[in-house]
Amino acid sequence: MSRYSSKAGRPLHDVVAFRIVSGGEQESNTRNRLVVVGVAWLIATVLGWWAVTAYDWHPFGASREARITDEAFDLLMLMAVPIATFVLVVIGYSLLRDRDRGQDVDGPPIRTNRTFVVGWLAVTTILSIVVIITPGFSGLDELRAYPEPDLVIDVKGERWSWEYTYAESGVQTRGTLMVPIDTRIMFRISSTDVIHSFWIPAFRIKMDAVPGIITTTMVTAEKLGTFESADELRVQCAELCGVGHARMWTGVSVVTEAEFDAWLEASAG
Amino acid sequence: MNIVRGLIGGAVGYILGAALLMTIRVATGARAWEVESVSAGAWMFALIGWLLAVGVWRYWAREWFGLELVPYTTTGWRRYLDFDTDHKVIGIQYLVKFLTMFFMAGLFAMLMRYELMDNGEALLDSGRYNAIMSLHGTMMVFVAVAATVGAFGNFVVPIMIGADDMAFPRLNALSFWLIPPVLIALTVSFVSGGYDTGWTGYAPLSVESDVGGLFFNLAFFTLGLSSIIGALNIIVTVVTMRAKGMNWMRLPIFVWSIFVTSILSLIFTQFIALAMLMVVLDRTAGMVFFDPASGGDPLLYQHIFWFYSHPAVYIMILPAFGITLEIISHFSRKPLFGYKWAVGGLLGIMGMSMFVWAHHMFTSGMAEALRKPFLASTELISIPTGMIFLSAVGTLWLGKIRLELPMLFALAVLFNFLIGGITGVFLADVPVDIQLQDTYFVVAHLHYVVLGGGIFGLFAAIYYWFPKMTGRMMNDRLGKIHFWWMMVGFNVTFLPMFIVGLQGMNRRVADYTPDLVGTNRVISMAGFFLGTSFVVFLYNFIYSWIKGAKAPANPWGARTLEWQVPSPPPHENFEVPPIILADPYGYGEPDSDHADLGIGTLPKIQETVEA
Amino acid sequence: MRESPGFxxxxxLSVLTVIEYFxxxxxxxxxxxxxxxxSIAKAAIILxxxxxxxxIFGNEHS
Amino acid sequence: MTVTDAPPLEHGVSRIKINRIGLWLFFLSEAMLFAGLIAIRFSLLGTEVDEAVSQSIGLVITVILLASSYTAFRAEHAAHKGDQAAMVQYLWATLILGTIFLGGVAFEWYEAFMEFPPGTAFGTVFFTMTGIHAFHVITGLIFLTVLIRNAKAGRYADDSWPVEAGVKYWHFVDIVWVFFYPVLYLI
Structure with missing residues (x-):
């Protein structure tokens, strides 16, 4: 049972009994509060920054695109921390300081505060625009740089396997996807039945395979490795495509150009 | 009983419809029985049969044949099983119905988490896992879309604006009685093998799925019909039925949120009907909307689907915002800070929600040129969302906060949505989204928004208005146990999901790479913990309803109109139409009064406190 | 014309339809x-x- | 209180206006469905129109539907003036014109099955759009039938709202066709 229920019978006027504070006292009180909140916010933000930079968010990354994506993520993380701590600190401070501890009174009738509202709007607007420009547009432009491929691989998704065709040599495989290091690779992705999604976690690239159209995505691998060394090096279907969806994957091997050429030759023969 | 009558009516409708369609099929030289084609058409007849039997015949159709209308005159608890037109009865019907659905869907989630405890297949094979996952998603989306609006939009909005009922009481009942067929269709779907497309039902996979997929489409279709009718009713009610003096800037913020939500429902729900219709036509009538070989386009489905389903996210979350702000003001004993800005935020979200849908499709293969505009529009929607937080933070500041149960849940909405909102900014950023799309990061994000925001808001509303709806208090201690149990369980379940998503676990899989087993165990354990918290709630809910302490008219000392009438409110809510004098948030202002209830100058409040 | 409202x-509308056709x-x-x-003109005329x-904006009976 | 109408509050909006606002909101919602169909048509087909659509049938049924809107309007006008006999006559005229329109669509469908079956992109769009519109025409015809039946029983002498609602719905279906006709036949 609520301890306020006894007041319910009284006319609303009577419940109103807030303390009237003199102007000077109120002002210094507000200043103190703001100082405390400000300091707490700073501390929380620094701690937050320490935490998010100390923790390694990203799985194994092996491509130029992975660097861009991870940088964008880290930047967003740094921007998110002060926002989150601000809201949490202000709410937390209010919860600690501004509790009604049985006095049964109303708070001051503050309806709005021009400075605070305008400041808040300005900050959120500026932040949104900043986020749009960087890492949004800038990251996207970086991903789209170097649109000329050195190697084209046709990827065909069908339930529930991937088929890779190396465009120039015509080599075809349903096994491990072999890609050479430091080579600009374009994947031309298509599907024969339903929608799949061509995703290589270690490369941070993903593009749907849609029946009827050919979609493309580009990547430059920067680290050697195989599925056995890091299971992020796999082609994984990321769009639900039926019963075999979870197991629609193959390994990816990033090899040196010499090894790649040798493999290509051996497979073509 | 009404439901039995309805089932018989539905069956008769189905048989008549099937017979008609089969006759037509035979006449055109097709095979008479083909389960999908016949069922899709016959479903419409079954719906009509169901509706006629549960009440439309007595309330409407008799008039068309020159007969007198025969309304139900049931009293007592049986009203809740009948086609009752009292908005308060309908509100409770909605609440119970959707809580049932919520718990069923929750059980499916438990099954999924059991399966995901380990990689490889344990309890369920991929097919069954997909079916259960799809059903969980679908039912939860239905709950999130319709539960708060249905239950509290119906129960409290008319009282809050000083009306004695909704504008169209019969339509109101009709929109509720379209909900049971939704559940029936989902059951039929599940029994007939389920469907494995997820709640998004992307074509062409959904065109090829088993017969269960058809009933999923029909269920969604029926729910859409219900929410359009319900939304229309709420809009007209708020526009025309406000009490004297209740001008737009005096509306409680919850009414605003429901009003804005209803506009979204009214306009956008047609698109989900269209998306479902196209799939059904592809399945049954040999059409080729999504068949590229004949000139169709699979991406068309996604555009139409998300054109509804992104606004639908706001249909889920805006009522929770409204409840949160409402509760924060009343329990901080302070006027709602920046009321106009909060309303502006709601309207801003409504306006912008129709320009952001393609951020679900950054990796879908749509035109590259669309990425930047949708990135920008999506990030900009955080400005109006920020206004909601502005209002909440400003209200709490310097308040006289009372940490009662509803307040705890309202604060939890703020906390959870803060995380959900910030991760939304990550997902709107195209480079990051390319990696995170379709991973558990998205799963975590959407659960923070929909469960942490929408459903926590629903529970805030239940704890807040339970005394008004039932006339009894919820047990406070059990409620607090439930709150902390649910809050901790929720966060421990879904925070690690961000991590597994980042580590490369894609969504909608029964199987995953071995290095993620550890985290998934933690998630599953926390998930079971979260699941069991609802047992406490359910016990409290049922026990308090039957045996809880009698509630006074205004247990929280809140100033909105619904608390100035007895609990539960009498049939027509007010003895005389109230006259509104000021907005309901005049806490701390001497001589401010929200309404003149016509009984003296001050609200008459009944003292029914029991020891 | 006074005797045939809507005429x-x-x-x-008919003229517009024929123009449309041509x-x-x-x-x-x-x-x-x-x-x-x-089309928009025709819809506006009907509306x-x-x-x-x-x-819907006034309260008078058509 | 009867179950049918919540009485408006003293100061409140009149019942008929409440009904009107509800009806217009319903039209708004429905308009989104048809707008979506038009968007799908352009998305799938661009501005292509199959040569085989019958221009003559299209023009004729368009004019017939427009004419039925006029008779519907006259029926409502008569209802407001309290001229029950004229109202029934005009409702009958509307019903007949609507049925002829439907017959035209059926005939067009019969031809279309040969030229562009639902298995082609144009057929898909054509059958879906005309089908959904025809569905609305059929519901409109059912409303008209009920109106005629009850008008003969003298039901609308005092309260002409049902007539107004039925007629407005009929106009709405006509407006939809105003856009569908050029989109499907002309462009």
Whole structure:
């Protein structure tokens, strides 16, 4: 049972009994509060920054695109921390300081505060625009740089396997996807039945395979490795495509150009 | 009983419809029985049969044949099983119905988490896992879309604006009685093998799925019909039925949120009907909307689907915002800070929600040129969302906060949505989204928004208005146990999901790479913990309803109109139409009064406190 | 015309329909644009003349 | 209180206006469905129109539907003036014209099955759009039938709202066709 229920019978006027504070006292009180909140916010933000930079968010990354994506993520993380701590600190401070501890009174009738509202709007607007420009547009432009491929691989998704065709040599495989290091690779992705999604976690690239159209995505691998060394090096279907969806994957091997050429030759023969 | 009558009516409708369609099929030289084609058409007849039997015949159709209308005159608890037109009865019907659905869907989630405890297949094979996952998603989306609006939009909005009922009481009942067929269709779907497309039902996979997929489409279709009718009713009610003096800037913020939500429902729900219709036509009538070989386009489905389903996210979350702000003001004993800005935020979200849908499709293969505009529009929607937080933070500041149960849940909405909102900014950023799309990061994000925001808001509303709806208090201690149990369980379940998503676990899989087993165990354990918290709630809910302490008219000392009438409110809510004098948030202002209830100058409040 | 309310409207609508037909049949330059304009004009006529769009803003009985 | 109408509050909006606002909101919602169909048509087909659509049938049924809107309007006008006999006559005229329109669509469908079956992109769009519109025409015809039946029983002498609602719905279906006709036949 609520301890306020006894007041319910009284006319609303009577419940109103807030303390009237003199102007000077109120002002210094507000200043103190703001100082405390400000300091707490700073501390929380620094701690937050320490935490998010100390923790390694990203799985194994092996491509130029992975660097861009991870940088964008880290930047967003740094921007998110002060926002989150601000809201949490202000709410937390209010919860600690501004509790009604049985006095049964109303708070001051503050309806709005021009400075605070305008400041808040300005900050959120500026932040949104900043986020749009960087890492949004800038990251996207970086991903789209170097649109000329050195190697084209046709990827065909069908339930529930991937088929890779190396465009120039015509080599075809349903096994491990072999890609050479430091080579600009374009994947031309298509599907024969339903929608799949061509995703290589270690490369941070993903593009749907849609029946009827050919979609493309580009990547430059920067680290050697195989599925056995890091299971992020796999082609994984990321769009639900039926019963075999979870197991629609193959390994990816990033090899040196010499090894790649040798493999290509051996497979073509 | 009404439901039995309805089932018989539905069956008769189905048989008549099937017979008609089969006759037509035979006449055109097709095979008479083909389960999908016949069922899709016959479903419409079954719906009509169901509706006629549960009440439309007595309330409407008799008039068309020159007969007198025969309304139900049931009293007592049986009203809740009948086609009752009292908005308060309908509100409770909605609440119970959707809580049932919520718990069923929750059980499916438990099954999924059991399966995901380990990689490889344990309890369920991929097919069954997909079916259960799809059903969980679908039912939860239905709950999130319709539960708060249905239950509290119906129960409290008319009282809050000083009306004695909704504008169209019969339509109101009709929109509720379209909900049971939704559940029936989902059951039929599940029994007939389920469907494995997820709640998004992307074509062409959904065109090829088993017969269960058809009933999923029909269920969604029926729910859409219900929410359009319900939304229309709420809009007209708020526009025309406000009490004297209740001008737009005096509306409680919850009414605003429901009003804005209803506009979204009214306009956008047609698109989900269209998306479902196209799939059904592809399945049954040999059409080729999504068949590229004949000139169709699979991406068309996604555009139409998300054109509804992104606004639908706001249909889920805006009522929770409204409840949160409402509760924060009343329990901080302070006027709602920046009321106009909060309303502006709601309207801003409504306006912008129709320009952001393609951020679900950054990796879908749509035109590259669309990425930047949708990135920008999506990030900009955080400005109006920020206004909601502005209002909440400003209200709490310097308040006289009372940490009662509803307040705890309202604060939890703020906390959870803060995380959900910030991760939304990550997902709107195209480079990051390319990696995170379709991973558990998205799963975590959407659960923070929909469960942490929408459903926590629903529970805030239940704890807040339970005394008004039932006339009894919820047990406070059990409620607090439930709150902390649910809050901790929720966060421990879904925070690690961000991590597994980042580590490369894609969504909608029964199987995953071995290095993620550890985290998934933690998630599953926390998930079971979260699941069991609802047992406490359910016990409290049922026990308090039957045996809880009698509630006074205004247990929280809140100033909105619904608390100035007895609990539960009498049939027509007010003895005389109230006259509104000021907005309901005049806490701390001497001589401010929200309404003149016509009984003296001050609200008459009944003292029914029991020891 | 005083005795036949709505008659003007239906005449204009018919004329517009015929114009519409010929715009299409003769493949007039910018046909798409003209068809759009004519459709909107026809819809507006029906809304205003037949459906009393203004009635939802006033309270009078048509 | 009867179950049918919540009485308006003293100061409140009149019942008929409440009904009107509800009806217009319903039209708004429905308009989104048809707008979506038009968007799908352009998305799938661009501005292509199959040569085989019958221009003559299209023009004729369009004019017939427009004419039925006029008779519907006259029926409502008569209802407001309290002229029951004229109202019934005009409702009958509307019903007949609507049925002829439907017959035209059926005939067009019969032809279309040969030229562009639902298995082609144009057929898909054509059958879906005309089908959904025809569905609305059929519901409109059912409303008209009920109206005629009850008008003969003298039901609308005092309260002409049902007539107004039925007629407005009929106009709405007509407006939809105003856009569908050029989109499907002309462009």
């Amino acid at each position: 003007t409207a239906i005449v204009v 715009v299409s049949a003769e493949a007039v330059a910018g046909a798409f644009f003209w068809l759009l304009i004519i 205003v003349a037949f459906m009393h769009l203004r009635n």
